[in-house]
Amino acid sequence: MTISLTWRVKYYSNTATSVDLTSFTQSAGIDIEVGIGLAGRSTAKIVLNNNTGAFTPNGTGTYSSVDWFKQGFIIENKSSTGAYVTSFCGMVSDVNIEIISTKESRFTLTLVDIMTIAGRSTATTSYSAFILSTPAWQSLGMMFNGYTDSGTVYYSGVDMPYIGEANESEVNTFCVTDALTYVTNDDFPAGRVGDWINNNLLVTGPGTAFCTDLKTSAGKFLWYIYYIDYPLNRVDPELYKFSDASAALVSGEIPYEAIDVQYNFDQVVNSCTAQDQRSFYTQTTATDTVSTAKYGIRNVAFNSTCTQAQADVDRVAYFWSNRYGTSRYTVKRIKTSYSTLKQAVDNGVADQAFSKLLTANYGIWQRAQVDYVAPGLSSQTTEQLMIRKISIAITPSDTDVVIELLPGVDNQSFQLNSSTYGILNTNRLA
Amino acid sequence: MATPPVFSSGSVLTAAQMNSVGMWLVSKTTIGSAVATVTTGTVFSSDYDNYRVIIRGVKTSAVNANLLLNFGATVTGYYGSQYYDAYTGATTGANRRNNGANLYIGAAENTLGEDVHSFDIANPFLASSTSINGTYYGASYSGWFGGTQASSTSFTTFTIRPDAGTITGGTITVYGYRSQ
Numbered sequence: 001m002t003i004s005l006t007w008r009v010k011y012y013s014n015t016a017t018s019v020d021l022t023s024f025t026q027s028a029g030i031d032i033e034v035g036i037g038l039a040g041r042s043t044a045k046i047v048l049n050n051n052t053g054a055f056t057p058n059g060t061g062t063y064s065s066v067d068w069f070k071q072g073f074i075i076e077n078k079s080s081t082g083a084y085v086t087s088f089c090g091m092v093s094d095v096n097i098e099i100i101s102t103k104e105s106r107f108t109l110t111l112v113d114i115m116t117i118a119g120r121s122t123a124t125t126s127y128s129a130f131i132l133s134t135p136a137w138q139s140l141g142m143m144f145n146g147y148t149d150s151g152t153v154y155y156s157g158v159d160m161p162y163i164g165e166a167n168e169s170e171v172n173t174f175c176v177t178d179a180l181t182y183v184t185n186d187d188f189p190a191g192r193v194g195d196w197i198n199n200n201l202l203v204t205g206p207g208t209a210f211c212t213d214l215k216t217s218a219g220k221f222l223w224y225i226y227y228i229d230y231p232l233n234r235v236d237p238e239l240y241k242f243s244d245a246s247a248a249l250v251s252g253e254i255p256y257e258a259i260d261v262q263y264n265f266d267q268v269v270n271s272c273t274a275q276d277q278r279s280f281y282t283q284t285t286a287t288d289t290v291s292t293a294k295y296g297i298r299n300v301a302f303n304s305t306c307t308q309a310q311a312d313v314d315r316v317a318y319f320w321s322n323r324y325g326t327s328r329y330t331v332k333r334i335k336t337s338y339s340t341l342k343q344a345v346d347n348g349v350a351d352q353a354f355s356k357l358l359t360a361n362y363g364i365w366q367r368a369q370v371d372y373v374a375p376g377l378s379s380q381t382t383e384q385l386m387i388r389k390i391s392i393a394i395t396p397s398d399t400d401v402v403i404e405l406l407p408g409v410d411n412q413s414f415q416l417n418s419s420t421y422g423i424l425n426t427n428r429l430a
Numbered sequence: 431m432a433t434p435p436v437f438s439s440g441s442v443l444t445a446a447q448m449n450s451v452g453m454w455l456v457s458k459t460t461i462g463s464a465v466a467t468v469t470t471g472t473v474f475s476s477d478y479d480n481y482r483v484i485i486r487g488v489k490t491s492a493v494n495a496n497l498l499l500n501f502g503a504t505v506t507g508y509y510g511s512q513y514y515d516a517y518t519g520a521t522t523g524a525n526r527r528n529n530g531a532n533l534y535i536g537a538a539e540n541t542l543g544e545d546v547h548s549f550d551i552a553n554p555f556l557a558s559s560t561s562i563n564g565t566y567y568g569a570s571y572s573g574w575f576g577g578t579q580a581s582s583t584s585f586t587t588f589t590i591r592p593d594a595g596t597i598t599g600g601t602i603t604v605y606g607y608r609s610q
Contacts, residue, residue, distance in 0.1 A: 230439070286438075315439040322440035414443050424445040429437050 003342045003351045004080040007394055009046055011071040014164030015216040019063075024048040024055075026106065026396070028075060030088045032210065032360045033389040033404075036232070036411070037203045037302070039194070040210025042113040042360060044075060044088045050105035056097065068092045072163040072214050072221055073111055075394075079355035081348060087359050087392065089214035089223070091117055091161060113211040114160075114171070114223040118144050119194025121158035131155065131185045133308055136205055137175035137227035139183050143193050143201070144171040158193050169221035173209070176235040177228070179430050181205035184308040186278065200277055204305040204312070205230040206319060212361035228365050230319060231413040231430030232386075233421075238366045240357055240387070242334055242403075245344050246373060246380070252349035254357070258335040259372050264407065265327040271299040272320035274313050281310045286317035291325030323410050323428060330407045331370045331383050338399040358401065363390055367412070368405060369420075384408035384420045452608055453482065459602040461488060466596050469589040470604065474554040478606030481554065483564075485547040485590065485602050490538045492595035494569050496525065497547060498532040501560055501585040505531045510562075510577015512536065516570050533577040536566025538592065543599060545569065550607075554585045 009021045009028060027047045034040035054061035075088040094110040123143075131139070131147050131154065146157025160168040183204050188196055202208060213224040228234065245255040270291035275283040283303070291298075300320055307313045341354050356362035368385045389404035408421070413430035415421040437443070457473050474481065488497065496512070511526040512534035525534045539545045549564020560583075563576035579585075590602065 318438045319440040322438065322442070424443055424448055426442065428440055428442050430439065 002080045003345060003347075005077060005338045005355060005399055007075065007077050007399070008084060009073075009075050011073045012163055012214070012216070012221070013066075013071060015219070015221065017164070021046070021048060024050075024107075025394075028392075028394040030075060030358075030392040030394070031389070032088070032364050034208045034210050034228075034365055035388065036208050036228075037206040038208060039115050039119070039197050039202060040113075040208055040360070040364070041116060042088055042090060042211050044073070044090060044111040046073075046075070046109045046111070048107040048109070050097065050107040051103060053105070055107035056105065068095050068109060070161065070163065072161075072169075073109075074214055077355055077358055079351045082352050082355050085356060085359045085362065086213045088113075089211060090114060093117075114169075114214075115194070115197070115209070115211055115225065118158055118160055118171070119197060120192065122192050123155075123158055123190055123196075133182050133184055135175070136181040136183045136201055136207060136229065137173045137209070139185055139306075140197065140201060140209055140225065140227060141171050141173035142185075143196055163221050165220050167220040169223060170217075171225055172215075172222040173225045173227055174212075175227040175229060177231055178233065178235060179229060179231045181207060181229050181312070182308055183306040184276075185306060188277070188306070199304050200306045203302040204307050204316065206302075206316060208365070210360050210364055212359070224361075226361065230315070232365075232411050233413050233415060233430070234365065238353075238356065238362055240353060240363075240366060240368045242336070242368060242370045244372050249345060249347070249350070251347050252353055253345075253347075254336060254350055254354055255340050255344040256334040256336040256370075257340050259331060259370070260333045261329065261372070261374065262332045263327055263329050264332070265295075267406075268295060268298050268324055268327050269300050269320050270295065270325040271297050272317045273299065273301040273303070274305055274307075274316035275303045276307045276313055277304045281307065281313045284310075284314045284317040286314070286321035288321045288325035295327070326410070328407050328410075331372070331385055331405050333402055333404045334370060335400070335402050337401060339397075357387075357403075358390065358392055358399070360390075363387060367408060367420075368403070370405070384412075386411045449608070449610075453605045454478075454608065456481070456604040456606045457602075458604075461597060461600045461602065463598045464491065464596045465598070467589050467591040468597070468602065470587050470602060472586045473588070473604045474551075474584075474586045476555060479553060479556065479609050480607045481551045482605045482607065483547075483549055483551060483588075483602065484605075485535070485600065486545065487543040487600035488538045488545055488568075489543045489598045489600070490540055490592045490595055491598070492592065493540045494537060495540070495592040495594045496537050497535045497597075498591050498593055499535045499562070500532045500589045500591070501554060501579050502583060502587055504579060504581060504583055504585075507580045508533050508577060509580055510534065510575065512575040513573040514571040515573055517572065518570065521571075527577060532591075533562060533579070534575050535562070535564065535590070536573060536575055537569040537571045538597065539568050545600075549575070551588075554588070557582045557584050560585060 096108040270288040385405040393400040545568025547566040561578040
């Protein structure tokens with residue numbers, strides 16, 4: 001079985017034209033991060049070889065006249081047998097040209113995802129009161145795309161980049177869950193879409209959302225956004241198994257080089273105050289008294305939820321107070337790399353798993369199982385965790401990956417027949 | 431802890447809460463077509479002391495037939511009675527068993543399948559007498575029935591049959607009452 005990992009860096013000038021920059025790429029870095037109640041964020045940095053002056057502005061090089069800020073970028077990878085999967089998509093936020101000598105130069109692009117770019121937009125009107133109740137994931141799409149019914153424009157959305165097309169690009173939100181948050185969109189003040197998402201929408205439920213892909217459509221581009229609703233369980237789950245390779249790896253396991261196990265006391269929340277944006281319902285404060293007796297109050301307050309019933313306000317308060325009241329000694333991050341994988345594994349399942357791990361769509365907010373043995377422990381410890389951040393450093397010779405993790409017990413919901421998330425007195429109800 | 435079955439979103443589902451669930455489905459048996467008897471699978475066990483049985487939708491080939499109950503393979507030592515009252519007021523009466531071969535559990539429908547028989551069974555798995563009491567509606571009759579199987583046999587199954595002809599369709603659902 002051949003283990004391989006192939007990267008490709010390309011940008012779209014329009015839906016018919018994509019330009020492959022892989023051969024110029026000296027290195028690249030990707031960070032994908034999510035947090036519950038917050039919008040996910042993806043950033044990337046691409047360092048291109050400009051020794052020939054191909055990218056020097058106002059020069060004669062092939063790319064000297066490209067307006068980098070209007071292009072749609074994709075960084076993608078593939079395993080030996082899989083198809084290309086998108087690790088990052090976004091647009092350029094900064095360009096840096098480093099001239100070392102007349103024969104050596106580096107051209108660096110800094111990129112951010114579409115939620116960051118479009119979220120800066122200030123909506124000229126309040127988010128329509130005509131869209132009174134929608135699932136949160138659909139409402140997220142409407143905030144960018146607008147809402148039109150029977151020819152009447154109730155809310156025009158925000159200005160999205162055209163990326164060389166005749167039509168604005170659009171957001172395509174996606175959610176696969178067994179329980180939905182319904183939100184009311186009444187009385188949102190005129191303001192920035194990013195503030196609506198972070199202060200109103202994602203704290204309701206709560207949930208999180210992150211960019212996964214950029215795809216071409218008829219005459220326009222579609223930005224794909226994945227929404228995680230309040231049960232926190234993905235219905236399309238992957239399980240990545242990481243091992244310290246102290247024993248023989250089983251099929252699909254990915255070996256890691258380093259592990260960091262720490263207390264997560266900074267994440268403890270044992271009290272939450274929640275109220276809706278309109279103050280239509282009663283403010284609810286929920287407290288985990290067992291936790292506050294040990295640690296004192298660690299309160300969070302969300303007073304701008306777009307909940308549509310008192311029970312939904314209560315759910316927000318109970319969510320935070322019930323889930324995060326325990327300080328745990330847990331795996332915070334692990335480091336692995338393609339070279340480590342290739343040395344330890346001759347397994348096609350691990351080959352494909354490694355490729356998918358390096359993406360938002362298949363890697364972020366997925367389940368991870370990590371085995372480790374620490375001094376003082378008589379046997380191997382196996383932890384069930386959730387992937388909250390993936391940092392990827394790409395060079396021509398290797399790909400380094402740092403994965404930051406959260407305890408699965410706090411960040412997944414009870415699942416019938418599951419040996420890991422169906423445990424009484426341990427796993428939580430959605 | 432919220433009083434079951436009211437749960438708060440995000441709370442831990444505890445063993446104590448699950449142990450407070452009072453009734454659990456044990457089995458559901460679908461009755462075939464034109465059968466003389468129906469015997470359940472293993473439904474009685476040490477998991478529960480007492481059970482609720484609901485039989486519904488049974489159609490008999492004979493008019494005004496009654497359903498009869500046996501535990502295991504035991505065909506003697508049954509003591510009990512059944513009261514019946516027609517909603518027309520035309521007929522009331524009782525059927526009795528005094529060391530009989532089975533127990534009456536109510537009249538069943540001939541054509542409509544509207545009948546329902548609901549009864550509790552106490553101690554079928556224990557090595558002591560097994561007693562029942564319940565009510566029914568079928569074939570325009572309502573009534574109650576009760577009785578006992580007066581032996582120290584431990585049973586795991588029961589059988590129903592009509593006192594004439596065959597039966598078709600309907601279901602036998604058995605629930606266990608949690609008592610620990």
